[in-house]
Amino acid sequence: MIASVAGTVASIGADVAVVEVGGVGLALHCAPATLSALRVGKPARLAASLIVREDSLTLFGFADDDEKHLFELLLSASGVGPKIAQAALAVHAPDVLRAAIAQGDISTLTEVPGIGKKGAERIVLELRDKVGPPTALPVQGGRSQAWTEQVRQGLIGLGWSNAQADQAVAQVAQTIDGATPPPVPVLLKQAIRLLGKHR
The missing domain is CATH 2.40.50.140 (Nucleic acid-binding proteins)
Incomplete structure (x- = not known):
């Protein structure tokens, strides 16, 4: 292995x-x-x-063994496959997921594409006693504030400049206009499309 x-x-x-x-x-x-x-x-x-x-x-x-451990723990829940487990880590930081599972925060879990209400309830039921305590941020505000930096760093990692990344993130933020943002991979692809038009 x-x-x-x-x-x-x-x-x-x-x-x-x-x-x-x-x-x-x-x-x-x-x-x-x-x-x-x-x-x-x-x-x-x-x-x-x-x-x-x-x-x-x-x-x-x-990025680290902690994230891998949470991925594999999510896979142990009924109905959770690799795509859903990775989507959960793309949408929420590990500690946000831990807090959501530990606190039975169904609304946070259902922000992940592929996880509905019943699926979220099943994850909480099966993993609450296994997930361990969160070590940092609480659930509230975990995703809405984090996506901009994740997308920005993703663009820089793909070779765009800081200025280009900032501009693309600002443009994507305008399209959201206060609504609940979609998953980070969707936002990243949107930003890449916007930058592609200017190359």
């Missing part, structure tokens, strides 16, 4: 990073916040989880 990957970052996409290890490029599916910390051509170490299916082997990459 692959527990971590260390090597040189070969490329960074909207949701995948390729890390070269011993001449082999490994594609790891990562949340935007994880991708934003990577730089092409620079060394990186990612905690990793290998998901084995009958027709595929898929690597998921994480």
Whole structure:
């Protein structure tokens, strides 16, 4: 089983990073916040989880072992697959998720694409005693305030300048206009499309 990957970052996409290890490029599916910390051509170490299916082997990459542990814990809940577990980490920071599960905050959990009310209730029921206490931020305001910096860092990691990233984030924020923001990957792709028009 692959527990971590260390090597040189070969490329960074909207949701995948390729890390070269011993001449082999490994594609790891990562949340935007994880991708934003990577730089092409620079060394990186990612905690990793290998998901084995009958027709595929898929690597998921994480900034640290704590994030990986939460991903794998979410997978242990009924009805939660890798895409939903990663979407949860893309939308909310690990401690926001922990707090939501521990406090039975269904509304925060249902902000994750693919998690409905019944699914959120099931996650709380099955994981509340396993998730452990949050170590930092409370749930309230976790996502709405965090997306701008995650998208900004994601754009910088993909090669745009600070000024370009700030401009794109401002434009995306105008489209939201006070409404509940969509998941960070959606916002990042929107920002990339906006910047692509000006290249």
